[in-house]
Amino acid sequence: MAVQALYYSDKDGLEMALKNPDTMLFQSKAEADARDKILELAENIQMFLERKVEGLGEQLAEQCAMAIAEEKDLFQKALKKPQLLNAEAAGETGE
Numbered sequence: 001m002a003v004q005a006l007y008y009s010d011k012d013g014l015e016m017a018l019k020n021p022d023t024m025l026f027q028s029k030a031e032a033d034a035r036d037k038i039l040e041l042a043e044n045i046q047m048f049l050e051r052k053v054e055g056l057g058e059q060l061a062e063q064c065a066m067a068i069a070e071e072k073d074l075f076q077k078a079l080k081k082p083q084l085l086n087a088e089a090a091g092e093t094g095e
Contacts, residue, residue, distance in 0.1 A: 007032035011039040042069035 007026045008017035012035070017024035026032045046065035049056055056064075068075060078084045 009036040009039055011036055011043075038069045038072075041072060042066045045069055 007029050008014060008024055009032055012020075012024045024035070026035065042062070042065040045068050046058075046061045049061040049064055050058065053061070074084060
């Protein structure tokens with residue numbers, strides 16, 4: 001039997017990573033680092049949302065922030081072409 005290294009983000013924690021291995025355990029350090037950057041971005045977006053959107057609860061702010069952070073490339077493109085945010089829902093595939 002071979003030994004295999006697995007990586008996870010400290011921000012997720014080992015227990016959470018083991019509960020969600022498909023999305024939180026990685027084969028390379030680079031993949032785990034990318035996840036860590038997404039989590040850091042989400043944390044900062046969450047703080048921004050909680051500060052800017054009155055009455056937004058912590059849990060909903062966290063969910064929104066994670067969705068935005070996970071789709072950061074799409075949001076960057078959408079700054080130039082806003083309709084991209086809803087192209088998938090409308091069934092459009094081209095950019």
